[in-house]
Amino acid sequence: MKLRKTVILPALILLLFIAPAPAFSAAHSSWNEVVDEMAAVCDSAYAIYITGDIAGAKAEVDVAYYSYYEKLGFEKTVMAYVSGDRAAQVEYQFSLIKKAMTAGEENGAIRTDLDTLVRYLREDANQLDGKEESAAAVFIAALFIILREGFEAIIIVGAIIAYLVKSGHKEQTAPVYWGSLIALGASVVMAFILNALAGANGAKQEVVEGVTMLIAVAVLFYVSNWMMGKAEADAWSGYIEGRVQSSIAKGSVISLAFAAFLAVFREGAEVILFYQALLMDTDTYKNMIWIGLGVGCVALVAVYIAIRVLSLRLPLKPFFLGTSVLLSVMAISFIGSGVKELQEGNAVSVTPVGGITSVDLLGIYPTMETLIPQIILLAVTVVTFVIQISKWKMNRPAKI
Numbered sequence: 001m002k003l004r005k006t007v008i009l010p011a012l013i014l015l016l017f018i019a020p021a022p023a024f025s026a027a028h029s030s031w032n033e034v035v036d037e038m039a040a041v042c043d044s045a046y047a048i049y050i051t052g053d054i055a056g057a058k059a060e061v062d063v064a065y066y067s068y069y070e071k072l073g074f075e076k077t078v079m080a081y082v083s084g085d086r087a088a089q090v091e092y093q094f095s096l097i098k099k100a101m102t103a104g105e106e107n108g109a110i111r112t113d114l115d116t117l118v119r120y121l122r123e124d125a126n127q128l129d130g131k132e133e134s135a136a137a138v139f140i141a142a143l144f145i146i147l148r149e150g151f152e153a154i155i156i157v158g159a160i161i162a163y164l165v166k167s168g169h170k171e172q173t174a175p176v177y178w179g180s181l182i183a184l185g186a187s188v189v190m191a192f193i194l195n196a197l198a199g200a201n202g203a204k205q206e207v208v209e210g211v212t213m214l215i216a217v218a219v220l221f222y223v224s225n226w227m228m229g230k231a232e233a234d235a236w237s238g239y240i241e242g243r244v245q246s247s248i249a250k251g252s253v254i255s256l257a258f259a260a261f262l263a264v265f266r267e268g269a270e271v272i273l274f275y276q277a278l279l280m281d282t283d284t285y286k287n288m289i290w291i292g293l294g295v296g297c298v299a300l301v302a303v304y305i306a307i308r309v310l311s312l313r314l315p316l317k318p319f320f321l322g323t324s325v326l327l328s329v330m331a332i333s334f335i336g337s338g339v340k341e342l343q344e345g346n347a348v349s350v351t352p353v354g355g356i357t358s359v360d361l362l363g364i365y366p367t368m369e370t371l372i373p374q375i376i377l378l379a380v381t382v383v384t385f386v387i388q389i390s391k392w393k394m395n396r397p398a399k400i
Contacts, residue, residue: 031074031125038068038121042114045097050107058098062346065094069121070205076274078124080141084148084360086124088340092358092367093117095343095350138278138285142292143299145274148361149267150300153180156220156263156330158304159323160256162311172253179257180264187268206345213338216262217331221377223259224327225384259327266334328381335377336363336370343369 028034041064049057069075069090078087097113105113157180164173190208278289340363342348351368358365364374 028072031077031128032122034068034072034074035118035121035125038064039118041068042118046107046111046114049101049110054101054104058101061094061098061101065091065344069094074121074124077128077278079360080145080274080278081128081137082124085358088358088360088365090117090120090124091340091344092350092352092365093120096352098346099350135285135288138288139292139295141278142275142289143296145278146271146293146296147299149271149274150296151303152330152333153263153267154300154304155307155326157260158307159326160223160260161304162307163323164256165308166311172256175253175257176260179259179261183261183264184268186261186265187272190265190269204345206341207347210338210341210345210347212262212266213334213341216259216266217335217338217377219255219259219262220327220331220334221381223255224324224331224381225388263330324385332374332377332381333363335373336365339370339373340365340367343367 041060045057045060045064048060075087075091078090093113093116097110097117100110100113157176160176161173164170164176275289275293279286339348343350348369353366353368353371356364356366356371363370365371
């Protein structure tokens with residue numbers, strides 16, 4: 001039986017009920033109370049540092065991050081109600097403190113860095129505790145989560161499906177839909193894993209997320225270039241006149257399905273945890289969370305339909321070229337986000353870059369370790385595009 005695309009987004013709603021609920025801040029009466037405890041942990045980290053135990057001090061900073069900021073849902077609540085850029089700023093402050101400790105900075109500098117972190121946390125806690133819980137605010141937060149987290153996935157899946165339909169291989173779309181649906185189930189498993197790794201093993205959680213994103217980068221880069229190569233070749237082999245006889249190779253279909261899987265899987269577990277954080281932080285207007293989620297899903301379906309309709313109206317070559325560029329942009333965004341996750345897991349160092357602010361939506365962060373891979377991937381992408389365009393010109397039949 002052919003898998004219907006309409007089951008994919010509604011299935012996400014069901015997953016919210018069966019996925020594990022992380023230990024959010026139900027034991028605390030306010031986010032300022034959480035910050036009070038985090039400030040005490042920071043004071044403990046400083047006290048350990050001035051004794052010369054750098055490793056112990058860094059471990060205490062990790063306790064503040066993994067056992068409080070992440071495990072209690074502080075980070076996800078900030079992302080839902082404040083911004084992803086602000087959460088990234090706070091996360092990097094944790095990393096910068098540990099880097100300064102490793103470098104053996106003076107006690108006063110470490111104290112200043114810790115105080116800056118607590119100030120950021122206090123500002124966010126004041127904003128979260130002071131927000132008036134209104135139906136509109138809860139709705140907007142719920143809507144923003146699904147749009148922000150689901151947009152990239154629906155764009156990728158939609159582009160792949162549109163490519164298959166546009167190239168005359170509609171019968172090959174089922175594996176892509178199955179890949180997306182399986183990814184939703186895998187997201188529940190990942191939610192269990194991330195919840196189990198929260199706290200003491202939080203660094204492993206970040207590494208798992210980072211590695212997943214980097215795998216997605218490799219797959220998206222491959223698929224992007226594969227589509228780019230097909231654009232001109234299919235056009236000049238007589239596709240427009242309807243004379244294409246060859247079908248998509250099995251390996252290519254698997255690659256496309258795997259790309260869809262990774263796109264959905266990358267976001268699925270995060271979406272589940274975000275909404276669970278929102279449910280725990282909302283007292284009165286829980287119904288607006290489901291309304292916001294529903295409206296967001298409808299909006300994503302509309303985006304998907306728009307991609308399909310647009311693909312039918314655009315000429316073959318511009319559509320394939322645009323799809324390839326889109327997937328390349330996604331890959332560049334993913335590589336920045338993936339490296340950032342590895343930084344949070346203490347697997348990659350942090351070297352700040354001045355004059356650049358975080359743009360969480362695009363995977364842009366102010367560190368050398370995130371920006372350099374993005375620049376390299378951008379350069380490689382441009383070179384491959386130039387080479388492919390040169391091949392088009394060489395293979396173009398002469399006009400008679």
